Amino acid sequence: MTDSEADKKTVNSLYENIADLRRFSYEAMATVFEVFIVHEDAGYAQQAAYAAFDVLDRLEAELSRYVENSDISIVNNLAVGEKYTAGIDTFNCLKQCQQLYHDTNGCFDVTIGALFDCWLDKDKRLLTPTEQQLVWAKEHTGADLYLLDGELMTVELKMSPLKIDLGGFGKGYAVDEMAKGLGDWGITKALIHSGRSSVFGMGWPDGEKGWPVIISNPLDRGQILERLYLRDYAISGSGLEKGSHIIDPRSGRPVKGKAASWSAATTAAVADGLSTAFMIMSDEEMKQYCRDNRGNLAMVMKEGGGSVVKFGDWPGDGCVVGG
Numbered sequence: 001m002t003d004s005e006a007d008k009k010t011v012n013s014l015y016e017n018i019a020d021l022r023r024f025s026y027e028a029m030a031t032v033f034e035v036f037i038v039h040e041d042a043g044y045a046q047q048a049a050y051a052a053f054d055v056l057d058r059l060e061a062e063l064s065r066y067v068e069n070s071d072i073s074i075v076n077n078l079a080v081g082e083k084y085t086a087g088i089d090t091f092n093c094l095k096q097c098q099q100l101y102h103d104t105n106g107c108f109d110v111t112i113g114a115l116f117d118c119w120l121d122k123d124k125r126l127l128t129p130t131e132q133q134l135v136w137a138k139e140h141t142g143a144d145l146y147l148l149d150g151e152l153m154t155v156e157l158k159m160s161p162l163k164i165d166l167g168g169f170g171k172g173y174a175v176d177e178m179a180k181g182l183g184d185w186g187i188t189k190a191l192i193h194s195g196r197s198s199v200f201g202m203g204w205p206d207g208e209k210g211w212p213v214i215i216s217n218p219l220d221r222g223q224i225l226e227r228l229y230l231r232d233y234a235i236s237g238s239g240l241e242k243g244s245h246i247i248d249p250r251s252g253r254p255v256k257g258k259a260a261s262w263s264a265a266t267t268a269a270v271a272d273g274l275s276t277a278f279m280i281m282s283d284e285e286m287k288q289y290c291r292d293n294r295g296n297l298a299m300v301m302k303e304g305g306g307s308v309v310k311f312g313d314w315p316g317d318g319c320v321v322g323g
Helices: 003-015 042-063 071-076 088-103 113-119 131-139 170-184 268-277 283-292
Strands: 021-028 031-038 083-085 146-149 154-157 190-194 198-202 211-217 220-231 233-239 246-248 253-255 258-265 297-302 308-311 319-322
Touching (some): 021 042, 042 071, 042 170, 071 088, 088 146, 088 154, 088 170, 088 268, 113 131, 113 246, 170 190, 198 211, 198 220, 198 268, 211 233, 258 268
Parallel strands (some): 220 319
Antiparallel strands (some): 083 154, 190 198, 211 220, 233 258, 258 297, 297 308
């Protein structure tokens, strides 16, 4: 059985007893987004879902560095001191990413592209950069290297070029914006996910404790690590695919020790960013972060599929996360 077939089987078993459940999918941002809507009118649910997918298309056009004239592509190529008036979503993303950068002591950094280019070839194989290359890459890395003006909605670079990539944040942000779009249509009960990375449960179905979600071992999909119920809350996961590597933006060097990480937060965007940061943060740093930010949860699997460690006030297997 392929992973996609296994995922479909799991989803069907989780939601098969939810009445009036409508399911829609759409490919964007190099993954498949899905929207589950509880509504008695299938046609109306479809219109609402398609409107949410329109939001997704708009965000990809603004936020992807792979789109030539996107806001992010333009920002990445600004000259030092040049100001660019960004769209509201681009500005909001960059602002939230800068906040997460500071909150995680630099572990979450959307400007890490220069370091990735330094260490990894186009096939994600590890390279051996020179010390000079590393110095240059580190000089061009850091979310404090872009300046934001909240009144003028402008972005300015202190170092150029930058290689901002919102891949560790943009999908979660898109999930949040899609949820807002569904709310505009009067939808109150929906689940949205961006591939396997971020899931947001909006409201919850009648007769359920919340939206049922399982966290599986990425090295053995048959092993369930947690069963949870989401109520207006998000869960996101990050992990190492075969042959991939995680670069610590603080040291500028590859890190080892973890196979996967998960986070829970009030928004999918923050959960998305934190799951990336938790792949890099030490146990003590995660413990302190969750202590300082009540409601945020962290869980990591050690390298090789070893022990699983949790931080924060996890409610227990089969319990409600969120409202």
